[in-house]
Amino acid sequence: MEVCVIGTGYVGLVTGVCLAEVGHHVICADKDESKIKMLLEGKCPIYEPGLEDFISKNIKSGHLFFTTDVAGAIKSQDIIFICVGTPPLPTGKPDLTSLDDVARLIGKSLNGYKIIVNKSTVPIGTAKRVKKIINENIADNNGKHEIDIVSNPEFLKEGEAVHDAFSPERVVIGSESQKAIACMKQLYEPIISQDFEYAKKNNTDKKIPIIITDSTSSELIKYASNAFLATKISFINEVANICERVGANIRDVTFGMGLDSRIGNKFMRAGIGWGGSCFPKDVRALAFTAEEYGTPANILNAVIQVNNYQRFRVVQKAMDMLGIIEDKIIAVLGIAFKPNTDDTREAPSVTVINKFIELGAEVRAFDPIVKKCPPDVDKKVIIAESVYHAASNADLLVLVTDWDEFKNMDFNEIKKIMSKPNVIDGRNILDRGKLAGMGFNYKGIGI
Ligand code: UDX
Numbered sequence: 001m002e003v004c005v006i007g008t009g010y011v012g013l014v015t016g017v018c019l020a021e022v023g024h025h026v027i028c029a030d031k032d033e034s035k036i037k038m039l040l041e042g043k044c045p046i047y048e049p050g051l052e053d054f055i056s057k058n059i060k061s062g063h064l065f066f067t068t069d070v071a072g073a074i075k076s077q078d079i080i081f082i083c084v085g086t087p088p089l090p091t092g093k094p095d096l097t098s099l100d101d102v103a104r105l106i107g108k109s110l111n112g113y114k115i116i117v118n119k120s121t122v123p124i125g126t127a128k129r130v131k132k133i134i135n136e137n138i139a140d141n142n143g144k145h146e147i148d149i150v151s152n153p154e155f156l157k158e159g160e161a162v163h164d165a166f167s168p169e170r171v172v173i174g175s176e177s178q179k180a181i182a183c184m185k186q187l188y189e190p191i192i193s194q195d196f197e198y199a200k201k202n203n204t205d206k207k208i209p210i211i212i213t214d215s216t217s218s219e220l221i222k223y224a225s226n227a228f229l230a231t232k233i234s235f236i237n238e239v240a241n242i243c244e245r246v247g248a249n250i251r252d253v254t255f256g257m258g259l260d261s262r263i264g265n266k267f268m269r270a271g272i273g274w275g276g277s278c279f280p281k282d283v284r285a286l287a288f289t290a291e292e293y294g295t296p297a298n299i300l301n302a303v304i305q306v307n308n309y310q311r312f313r314v315v316q317k318a319m320d321m322l323g324i325i326e327d328k329i330i331a332v333l334g335i336a337f338k339p340n341t342d343d344t345r346e347a348p349s350v351t352v353i354n355k356f357i358e359l360g361a362e363v364r365a366f367d368p369i370v371k372k373c374p375p376d377v378d379k380k381v382i383i384a385e386s387v388y389h390a391a392s393n394a395d396l397l398v399l400v401t402d403w404d405e406f407k408n409m410d411f412n413e414i415k416k417i418m419s420k421p422n423v424i425d426g427r428n429i430l431d432r433g434k435l436a437g438m439g440f441n442y443k444g445i446g447i
Contacts, residue, residue, distance in 0.1 A: 001025070001187050004077035006070055006102050008035055010046060010161065010277070011119055011154045012083030017054045018165035020063035021198060022190035027065045029073035039066040047342040047369055050162040070102075074109040079187060081117045081152075082106075082130070092284035094123055103130045107137025110145040115180045117150045118215075121222050121282055124289050127151050127174070127215035148180035151215040153222035158276065159340030166191070166198050170209045174218020181212055223289070226282040227300055232267045233274050234306035240270035240446025241313065250446030251428065270446045272400055272426035273310035275337035275346040280304075310445075311351045314426050317443050318356070318396055321422045326360030329419065331390035334401020335367035335374065335383075344374035348426070349400045354378050366390040368403050392417045402427035411438055 001024045005016040008030040016028040030036055035045050042056035058064035067073055074080055084098040099122065106116060116134065118126055127149045138145055151174035156164040171192060173184045190196045192208045211221070240250040250270045258265030274280070283300055290297035322328050337347035344350060349365065356363045357378040365377075366384040373381055384390035387406070391397055391414050399406055407429055415421050421440045423430065428444045435442045 001079060001183075002077040003027070003079045003081065003187070004029060004073040005081040005083055005119075006030070006073070007083035007085070007098075007120070008032070008039060008045070008066070009083065009085055010048070010158060011156070012081070013039075013044070013046065013055075014048070014051065014156055014161045014165045015081055015083055015119055015154065016064065017051060017058060017162075018191070019187070020058040020061075021054055021166070022196045023063070024187065025063055025065075025077075026058075027067055027073040027077055029067050029070040031068060031070060033068050036066050036068050048161050049159065049340060054162065070105060071109040074106055074114075075111050078113075079115045079117060079183065080106060081119045083119045083154075086120050086122055086281075088281045088284055092288040094121075094281065094285050096123070096126070096129075099126070099130070100133055103133035104137045106147075107134040108139050110134070110138050110147065113146045113148075115148050115150055115183055117152045117184070118219075119152055119154050121153060121226075121278070121285075122151075122219060123285060124216055124219050124223070126219060148175060148177035149215060150175040150177075150180050150184055151218035152184065153218060155222070155225065158343055159338065166196075167194070167202070167206070168208055170211055172211045172213070172218050172221050174213045174215040174221075176214060185210065185212075223282050223286040226278055227286050227303070229267050230274050230279040230283050230307070231299065231303045233269075234303040234310075236268050236270050237273060237310045237445070238306050243446035248446075253446075269402075269428070271310075271402070271428060272314050272348040272352070272445065273307040275348050275350075277343060277345045280307075280346040311348050312355075313445070314348075314352055314398065314400075314424060315355045315359075317424050318398065321424070321441060321443065322395055325356060328361045328395040329393055330356050330361045330363050331384070331387075331394040331397045331418075332356075332363055332365040333367075333387060333390065333397065333399045333406055334403055335365050335370040335377075336401050336403075339401055339403045342369045344370055344377075347374070347401075350374060350376050352398065352400060352426075353381050357381065364390040364394065367401065368405055388413060388417060393419045395420045396422040396424065398424045398426060399430065400426050402429045406430075411435060411440070415439065 003024050003026045005012045005028045008028050016026045020026040038045050044052035086094040089095050131149045171188050175181050243250045254268040257263050287297035287300040335349045353363050357380050364382045364384040423440050423442045425444045
């Protein structure tokens with residue numbers, strides 16, 4: 001099928017690559033010339049394991065194209081995916097400027113029947129909004145071009161995006177048009193039946209559930225899923241804080257809870273809290289929608305509060321250990337919001353680094369992938385070249401991101417080079433017994 005994907009961020013790029021890999025003809029269009037130039041050379045502008053190989057493979061096979069001519073791509077293709085960013089405004093309401101711009105351009109470029117697919121996470125009611133804007137902007141033919149709108153949310157996780165796109169836990173299609181639903185089913189058929197090279201190689205012979213619903217329910221499935229996952233983490237973090245007070249161990253508590261199949265053991269890792277480009281934005285947006293429609297968002301607001309508090313808890317632990325933070329050297333391990341990504345949006349590292357600097361510490365931050373100071377981090381931070389560079393003469397080491405390489409650090413060496421052997425494990429990935437045995441003053445979260 002002939003597909004156009006507008007926007008080459010995480011969602012757009014992965015969607016385009018995935019649809020090309022299963023056999024469709026995909027044009028990914030973006031107005032950002034430098035990004036398209038990189039992509040045309042087969043280079044991936046984001047760090048996402050496996051993605052670059054699939055980009056070059058599909059360019060070579062002729063299934064994947066990149067262009068800055070967004071209007072041209074709209075004209076030549078039948079199914080148009082909107083994958084542009086919807087970043088949060090200070091109120092929590094998503095900023096729909098890019099989405100509205102794209103809808104206007106689609107209206108102006110229409111030259112026949114098209115299916116317009118909202119893949120970005122968009123506020124409840126956006127399907128109707130996009131349809132209205134497109135119809136208002138149809139330039140020729142007396143505005144008689146037919147369009148159908150589909151909500152088809154993306155559930156990919158950064159760092160595992162390729163696998164999530166090729167082998168999703170479900171495909172959700174929300175539309176008021178039976179014709180569009182039939183087309184979308186055809187588009188997703190190779191993924192639903194796992195009938196393509198990657199699936200066969202990886203033995204993913206599972207059948208992928210497809211959910212057909214109206215566009216509003218589809219939009220809400222996405223928000224409610226992310227908000228529920230964030231709720232699980234905030235809940236377990238609150239229990240972890242109780243563990244610390246009553247002398248329980250959160251690892252044993254979550255293990256015991258997780259054996260109840262109604263609860264499960266996933267997304268139950270206590271720590272410094274959630275961040276990234278989705279959870280913070282989506283929980284705030286759903287709370288905003290609830291308030292806008294006059295229904296309380298008590299749980300959602302508490303989920304956000306608990307998450308903010310969790311970052312502060314780590315700073316509090318540092319104060320307990322060091323007394324005064326001023327003039328202390330603090331090594332922060334991990335800048336990305338989670339492992340296997342270079343994304344630092346709403347990362348817990350940003351909050352704690354800025355707080356430590358505000359309190360007068362010298363902060364040396366190390367991340368295996370992030371090598372530049374993120375835009376919202378105080379420029380006084382020193383980006384270290386290695387764990388050991390960060391830890392040298394440090395009074396405290398704070399582990400913020402659960403990168404695998406932090407599990408295998410040489411703690412004998414670290415003990416030798418640190419000024420004081422203080423460790424805060426914001427992800428509970430280190431061996432508390434071993435570190436305590438080596439003379440470290442160790443604090444985890446809820447253990
Ligand atoms: C999330 C959703 O998982 C995905 O379905 C959606 O499409 C986008 O948002 P992502 O933001 O890539 O994906 O990261 P995810 O792996 O879900 O982690 C989110 C945050 O929760 C991270 O900050 C992570 O460190 C934290 N987390 C996750 C925990 O603190 N504990 C856990 O048990 C799991």
